[in-house]
Amino acid sequence: MKTPFLVCLLLLDLSCAYNGVAQFDDQTSVQEKKYLIYDVNPGEGFNLRRDVYMRVANVVRQLREQGYNYILVLPPWGNLYHWRKRENKCKWSEFFDVESLNLFVPVMEFEDFIKEAGHQIDLVLYLQSYAEGWQDGEFEMKFDIRPCIEAQHYYEKVGDKWRGMFFSYSEVWSHDVKCLSIQGQSSTLVDAIKKGFNETYRLMVDRSETILHDHFGDIHYWRARRSMRYSKAVIEMGDKFRHEAFNSNDIDDRTVIKDNWQNTEKKHGDAIGGNYLCVHLRRRDFVRSHKKNIPSIEGAAKQISETAKRLKLNQLFLSTDADTVEIDELASFLSPSNITLTRFEGGPQLSDGFISVVDQWVCAHAKHFIGTHQSTFSFRIHEDREILGFLSETTFNRLCPDHENECEQPAKWTIVY
Structure with a gap:
């Protein structure tokens, strides 16, 4: 369904907590x-x-390595589907350590x-797929300026200015809009920009998101990912919750990492985690779109109970x-009944995004993690646990659908230094 242009501009302007100013050398x-x-x-x-941030950050890395002095401007967060409060114009510094990003x-x-x-x-530069699709079933790295397929639904020329959503900043405009049909990776976009x-x-x-990683899971992927440290506010709140709920701390859990990610290298097995099990149970739209790959509530409770007992x-x-x-x-299906179910509720002063990354931080420190099939939320926890040094068998696990006693577990994309 096409989104009317004027409706796109009528976005909420809610403030977010823990804002900060980026600095770079x-x-x-x-x-x-x-x-x-x-x-x-x-x-x-x-x-x-x-994930898209990592792809674009590697575009900027390659451009700078080739002598082009680009600075990466971080797009404000907001108005996302899963954010029920519909926060808008949220800075990256609410969720991530921007100074750490600057080291990449x-x-x-x-x-x-x-x-x-x-x-x-x-x-x-509006990226789009080729209207004719792949030719002869082969994926060829290429790019061309082409007529726009759908960009006109999101950008409109008013006088001599192009207007668009621009992260809900109504005063922002562009001199021009062009559409680039592209098949390829970060390096393909680098070539297009250079040309x-x-x-x-x-x-x-x-x-x-149209471009792919050059090499998913390689050293450049992991350097970008390791630079994505959570903000001080997220870590402090997550650590406080871990301590109060589970008596969990970095020293006992062997999850201490150095302040500078460039100097941090942990082996699998260095981390043991807190004395609790973390489960990411995805529901809402997954019940419709991934029904065959996720369990019922009762089925999930059975698997959680069995893992907790083991x-x-x-x-x-x-x-x-x-x-x-x-x-x-x-909770009613958990057995034995002495399993204590705990959640991080946050509070009305915290954004939905902030609460979600605190959840991920707490899950990253659990003794054992079970995620949801094909959930990017679970993927990011896998990566956090890799960075902290957990054994793969404690990390790459998923809830199976009810009709499968054993199901294929997540691919083990282990860290590369």
């Missing part, structure tokens, strides 16, 4: 800098967007970009988007 003058802003499909969730490539918040470079964008757009001062790449754990941390009726139903 750059020796060049403002005039010599170039800015790469990016965005993704509005329907994409928080954790897929985290120079980054800045969108608001800081506006202060430094103004409200104008020189060009929006046709390297003189663009303020370049925005929309639908960045590991001799009686404390369960549940991370879920289930409603209260389903959570109560799950």
Whole structure:
């Protein structure tokens, strides 16, 4: 269904907590800098967007290695499907340590970009697939400026200015919009920018999820991922909750990591985790779209009970988007009845996004983790646990559908240093 242009602009403007200002070390003058802003499909969730960040960060890494002085502008978070409060214009510093991101490539918040470079964008480069699809069934790395297939539903020329959503900043506009049909990876987009757009001062790449990783799980993937440390506020709240709920701390759990991710390398088995089981139970739209691959509430409770008994754990941390009726139903099915179910409720002052990453931080420190099949929320926890040094068998697990006693477990994408 096409989204009406004016409806796209009528977004909520709710503030988010724990905002901060990005800083980066750059020796060049403002005039010599170039800015790469990016965005993704509005329907994409928080954790897929985290993956796209890594793809685009590696675009900027390659451009800088080849002498192009691009700064990566971080797109504000907001108005996401899973955020029931519909928060908007949230800075990255609410969720992530921006100074840590800067150790991989120079980054800045969108608001800081506006202060430094103004409200104008020189060009929006809208990425799209080829209208004719793949030729002869083969995937060829290529790109071409083509007529727009759907960009006109999201951008509109008003006078001499192109207007669009632009993260709900109504004063932001672009001088031009072009559509780039592209098949390829981060390096393919690098080639496209070098060939046709390297003189663009303020370049925005929309639908960045269109490009793939150059090599999923390689050293550059993991360097970008390791730089995505959570914000101090997330870690402090998550650690406080772990301590109060499970008597869990980094020293006893052997999950201490150095402040600088560049100096952190942990072997599998270094971490043992807190004395609790974490389960990520995905419901809501997964009940419709992945019904064959997820269990019923009773089926999930049975698997949780069996794992808790096997590991001799009686404390369960549940991370879920289930409603209260389903959570109560799950608790009633747990056996033995002495299994304590705990959740991080947060509070009305915390954004939905903030609560979700605290959940991930707590899950990352559990003795054992069980996720949901094909959930990017679970994928990010896998990565966190790899960084902390857990054994793979404690991390790459999933809940099986009711009709399968044993099901295929997640692929083990282990860390590379």
